[in-house]
Amino acid sequence: MNEIHAANDVQAVAMLCPQCSSPALTRQNSHLLLEDPLDAAATCGGCGWNGKEKDLVALPFRHELGSDEGIAIALMNDMRAVIAGHLSGPVGKFLMKWGFLSSPLSTAEFSRYMSAIARSVLTTIIQEREKIEKEKANG
């Protein structure tokens, strides 16, 4: 058994749902029985997405501490805080102006829009990062 040395700069990969960026995934255990392990089924606990292992969004990143899943959750929470802290006013006005929200304001509906925006922004960042990594790999 190899001893695992505590490194303070660890390359890790988080697997996220391609639809909502949630790391709360259930992945099939029968990988070894399949010809292609990437064909294993995966289900998202966040939005109910069903698909295959190969459809998941892989997010490579470096971190100092914690599990890959913990980091993915922290990433999502941080993005939610950024969106809520800086965009709730302007986005609220936009949603009212164009009829996505009406008076009296439903805070539940507004919260749904805000978390959907945070998910989309994070997903877009992750996908763009993947493209950048691929371009680097291809020289």
Ligand SMILES: [Zn+2]
């Ligand atoms: Zn999902």
